Amino acid sequence: xxxxxxxxxxxFAQERDPDVKIAGGGALPTGWHARTDKNRTLSxxxxxxxxxxxxxxxxxxxxxxxxxxxxxxxxxxxxxFTQTKNPRHPEAYGLxxxxxxxxxxxxxxxxxxxxxxxxxxxKRRVAGDSTAVVTPDWTESDAVxxxxxxxxxxxxxxxLVRGGKVTFQVNGKEVYSAPAAGLDTRGIVGYxxxxxxxxxxxxxxxxxx
Numbered sequence: 001x002x003x004x005x006x007x008x009x010x011x012f013a014q015e016r017d018p019d020v021k022i023a024g025g026g027a028l029p030t031g032w033h034a035r036t037d038k039n040r041t042l043s044x045x046x047x048x049x050x051x052x053x054x055x056x057x058x059x060x061x062x063x064x065x066x067x068x069x070x071x072x073x074x075x076x077x078x079x080x081f082t083q084t085k086n087p088r089h090p091e092a093y094g095l096x097x098x099x100x101x102x103x104x105x106x107x108x109x110x111x112x113x114x115x116x117x118x119x120x121x122x123k124r125r126v127a128g129d130s131t132a133v134v135t136p137d138w139t140e141s142d143a144v145x146x147x148x149x150x151x152x153x154x155x156x157x158x159x160l161v162r163g164g165k166v167t168f169q170v171n172g173k174e175v176y177s178a179p180a181a182g183l184d185t186r187g188i189v190g191y192x193x194x195x196x197x198x199x200x201x202x203x204x205x206x207x208x209x
Contacts, residue, residue: 017088019059019195022046029054033067035102036060037195038129052203053079056193063109064201065102065190071161072186074209078158079191080202083116086151090115091194094157098184110134110183111192112168114155116147120175122168124184134183135176143173161185162209 019040026043028034036042037060044059056062071077081093092113099109105128114120120141122134147153160167166183168176191201 017196019044022057022059025057025059028064031066031068032064033103034062034064035107036062050200053201055198055200057198058193058195061193061195063096063099063102063107063111063190063192065096065099065188067188069189069204069206070187071097071189071206071208074162076158076160076162076205076207076209077189078156078205078207080154080156081114082152082154082200083147083197084152084200085198086147087116087196090117090119090147091197092121093193093197093199094191095159095189096192097159097161097189098186099188099190100184102188108184109187110166110185112157112159113192113194114144114157114170115194116151116153118142118144118146120144120168120170122176122178134178139175141170141173141175143170143175145171 022044025046028047029049040060045062046057048055092115094113096109096111101107108125110124112122119138121138124132126132145153145155156171158169164180166178166180193199
């Protein structure tokens, strides 16, 4: 019974929390690419340059990347995310690594997210809309700064790939690690931000080790 109710509850939640309509969307900063989940329209995603980073105001969830931001071997990728408003329910933002075929139906990558209720998740997108969990589920960690009553929170996320191991950190504290062999690590790195969020993204730091 629980297995049957789970998808039904998720479907009901999606109906109650559709992608919001965003004015002035559809454009991207020079050099950047975006892919929305389920090929939703990019016109409902406003993505603008802000300082050395970007600001995103979203209807649909997106991944954002530049072709030049590739990483292989041992490396460290890091960025700071500031959620500025309360979504209808906790939604997530973070980094992805190992991106391939990002512009087509075979897109795949490993992604690391946190959300305003203080939880994190690691997953893989294995082809198109299919995903595979790495962490069992959303996991609470005191390393994740929770959103305040206004929905605001700032978190630094980093992913360290070294010596056949991938380490996921929030605000400098390790929250999870896994063998690199079971993850996508070679390819493009970038940002992932889930739907209906308003988030500032710092410049992406990519450091070869």
